[in-house]
Amino acid sequence: MTSKLSLRIIGLALCCAAAALSLGTTQGQAQSVVVMVNGEPITNFDIDQRSKLNRMSHKADSRQQVLEDLIDEKVKIKEAKKYGVNPSDSDIDSSFSTMASRMRMSTAQMTNMLAAQGIRPDTLKSRIRAEMVWASLVRGRFKDSLQVSEREVQAQLKGGDDTKAVESFEYQLRPVVMIVSRGSVSESLDARRKEAEQLRGRISSCAEADRVFKAMPNAAIRGIVIKTSADLPPALREILDKTPVGHLTPPEVTKQGIEMVALCERKQSTADTPRKREIREKLFGEKFQAKSKEYLQEVRKAAMIEYR
The missing domain is CATH 3.10.50.40 (Chitinase A; domain 3)
Structure with missing residues (x-):
């Protein structure tokens, strides 16, 4: 009787050990480092989290594209810090709350919605931080070249048959x-x-x-x-x-x-008409995207990116 009980205890202990080993292996795989960017790791878990967040936005990016986006964000944040652009956690929380409000949700409801999809709030906040610092950095460093002149706006208006566009x-x-x-x-x-x-x-x-x-x-x-x-x-x-x-x-x-x-x-009034404002914003957006892409390529070339 005692011998059988001992065998059962030993068997149970072996099963628990195997389960723990399996769990440890799974967690280790999830946390394994895929790439180091300027000394900071991006893990399989980070990629999985961002992929889930993208799916919520109906973005079907490949795993490699998600990884490239995460690398871009790391270099953007590091470059921004170099120029003193480093929003506080309260700034990010405020932006997170504003995003929730636009979706007609409270911060808690937004957090719960993310959790239901297996997404941590920090995953979204990291993306918010990268977007915030990069927009501020590009606008600040290249302010003069991003300006849209009246001549550029008029060139877009030229030939239009909408007389209200200039009033x-x-x-x-x-x-x-x-x-x-x-x-x-x-x-x-x-x-x-x-x-x-x-x-x-x-x-x-x-x-x-x-x-x-x-x-x-x-x-x-x-x-x-x-x-x-x-x-x-x-x-x-x-x-x-x-x-x-x-x-x-x-x-x-x-x-x-x-x-x-x-x-x-x-x-x-001499203020912009709705059409002129629309054109001005469109031209600014095009200039911003072009400069942002060029600047990001430059920063990535200078970054230490080590794939594992």
Whole structure:
């Protein structure tokens, strides 16, 4: 009896030892170094993590491409540190939080979403850090060569048949809200909308709008807001261009209630038109990408990259 029990204990011990050895081998393979970049390792685990993150973004990069991207990030961060570009952990956390907000999630929800895919938050934060420091470094070091001149913008506009492309306006606006309590019946909302339409037909100056809405219960008029054509979405720009100065835009139902905008002034401006801003941003993006690629190649040549 004792002999059989001893054999079982020995067998169990051997199984546990084998399992531990197997686990240790698996973990060792995952953490094995694939390449050293300026003395810093990139492991199989790093490659696996980034591959999972890429799949979440619907990027089907090969393992080699993922490795090359990780090498690029290592050299970018080292080069940035050389010039004092080194964001703090709180800066990276803030950017991580902003990314979560754009996806309409909290930081915790974003972390949980990544964890569900087997991805550590640090994997995404490392990518954020590399993108942040590189953009800052390239913009700072090559600021002059990245500038887009008015001549370059005009060359892109030349030959276009859109006359609005060369017109820009500055608008002085006063937003107005006629408050409707949440959960109000549709009849109350309709009545408030009809009241807004009546006021819209009657008011013909911002001074009058100021007087009327300040005296009206459950209503408010805000201070002057100045916007240019390029600052506004196309739909609002079109409405403002059709609205006579001093009058109100058509009422719109929002969470607050009924909202309108009093157009106090509209005048031509030398600021960029929406089309010119679009061209300027496109040209800047092209220059930035070209300079970034050239600079990265230069930095990689000078880096110590040792494949294992």
